[in-house]
Amino acid sequence: MSTELAIPTVDLADLRSHDDAAVLRAVRALAEGFGTYGLVYVRSHGIDAAELDAFYDAFLGFTARDEADKRALGRGDIWFQRGWTPPNTERAVVAGGQPDFKECYFAAPEPVDPVAASEYPEIYADNVWPDGADGFRSGYLALGHQLHLIGLQLLRGCAVALELEPYRFETLVYGGPHVTRALRYLALDAEQVGGPILWGEEHTDFNLLTLLPGGRFLDPDGARCARPDDQCGLYLRTRATPEHPRGQMVRGTPPEGCIVAQVGQQLEILTGGTFLATPHVIKAPLTPGYTRVALAHFVHVHAHRVLYPLEPFRRPETIRAYSPPVLAGTYGTKTLVDIGLAPPEALDQLGYRHYDRLGAMRAEE
Numbered sequence: 001m002s003t004e005l006a007i008p009t010v011d012l013a014d015l016r017s018h019d020d021a022a023v024l025r026a027v028r029a030l031a032e033g034f035g036t037y038g039l040v041y042v043r044s045h046g047i048d049a050a051e052l053d054a055f056y057d058a059f060l061g062f063t064a065r066d067e068a069d070k071r072a073l074g075r076g077d078i079w080f081q082r083g084w085t086p087p088n089t090e091r092a093v094v095a096g097g098q099p100d101f102k103e104c105y106f107a108a109p110e111p112v113d114p115v116a117a118s119e120y121p122e123i124y125a126d127n128v129w130p131d132g133a134d135g136f137r138s139g140y141l142a143l144g145h146q147l148h149l150i151g152l153q154l155l156r157g158c159a160v161a162l163e164l165e166p167y168r169f170e171t172l173v174y175g176g177p178h179v180t181r182a183l184r185y186l187a188l189d190a191e192q193v194g195g196p197i198l199w200g201e202e203h204t205d206f207n208l209l210t211l212l213p214g215g216r217f218l219d220p221d222g223a224r225c226a227r228p229d230d231q232c233g234l235y236l237r238t239r240a241t242p243e244h245p246r247g248q249m250v251r252g253t254p255p256e257g258c259i260v261a262q263v264g265q266q267l268e269i270l271t272g273g274t275f276l277a278t279p280h281v282i283k284a285p286l287t288p289g290y291t292r293v294a295l296a297h298f299v300h301v302h303a304h305r306v307l308y309p310l311e312p313f314r315r316p317e318t319i320r321a322y323s324p325p326v327l328a329g330t331y332g333t334k335t336l337v338d339i340g341l342a343p344p345e346a347l348d349q350l351g352y353r354h355y356d357r358l359g360a361m362r363a364e365e
């Protein structure tokens with residue numbers, strides 16, 4: 001089902017360089033990758049593979065704890081935006097009620113905007129951490145911060161690629177509800193293999209930009225291993241063309257030493273679809289007992305910013321496609337309800353909530 005496509009690689013050393021030709025090379029790769037495929041591979045990113053492995057070990061130490069320990073960090077009250085998410089909680093919008101067979105951890109690696117935190121207590125919640133897991137916490141925050149800085153560099157390149165002011169996107173994300181997520185896809189037993197259970201149903205991310213430093217498969221004994229079969233793991237779908245109206249499925253395995261960056265819905269909206277959010281799916285193995293761990297960092301637009309095509313991208317068709325303008329914080333609430341992390345009542349926050357006051361006054365008459 002997959003095709004080997006020429007996904008461009010962006011070298012961050014080029015992007016940071018003072019050599020105009022190098023910068024142009026990186027910017028062109030970004031424009032081609034995000035414009036045509038919705039993703040790029042990233043080189044010279046500075047993420048250390050051994051540090052990532054050590055983090056996954058620490059994460060697996062947490063996931064091996066008793067269910068009760070993990071449940072204590074399962075925070076439905078803050079829509080699971082921090083701490084542990086139990087298996088079968090989140091579901092993709094297209095999944096028709098089928099949840100993903102994974103457990104996750106959420107933490108914010110960047111300081112949050114205190115004003116936005118008072119207004120959006122769920123998406124800007126304080127981090128929570130398991131007891132006695134200092135290595136997990138410090139590794140998590142260090143990797144999340146590094147991934148965030150990579151995201152900011154790419155956003156600067158995106159602005160140049162789109163002929164916007166270089167800091168156009170960075171000003172939109174400063175103080176945003178950025179979140180880093182550790183994921184563990186669970187083992188299927190012999191009866192479940194080949195059935196309807198999904199590791200991660202196909203979806204697009206609702207944030208601005210996603211950084212994926214690369215997951216690891218584990219065999220039934222918990223040892224790191226190669227991909228257990230040829231069809232499992234991360235796949236990304238390219239945009240539709242007349243030749244390929246369903247897009248093409250691309251295996252999300254970057255060249256050696258590279259990580260993946262992909263476009264989320266917020267970047268699609270702001271660019272009027274010039275950059276298109278990348279649909280992606282995590283396919284479970286066809287062999288029982290295998291698991292996979294992964295890390296993802298999500299760069300978000302600040303909750304106060306409006307999601308609507310930026311001025312250069314406003315045309316009748318983009319205005320039709322991305323209207324009405326919506327606050328990013330409101331958009332986040334709606335999406336978290338859609339994917340099953342926030343309760344449907346969360347939508348009641350978005351309108352007037354004090355009709356009962358008039359009701360009580362009238363009852364006095």
Ligand SMILES: [Fe+2]
Pocket residue numbers: 203204205280
């Ligand atoms: Fe995703």
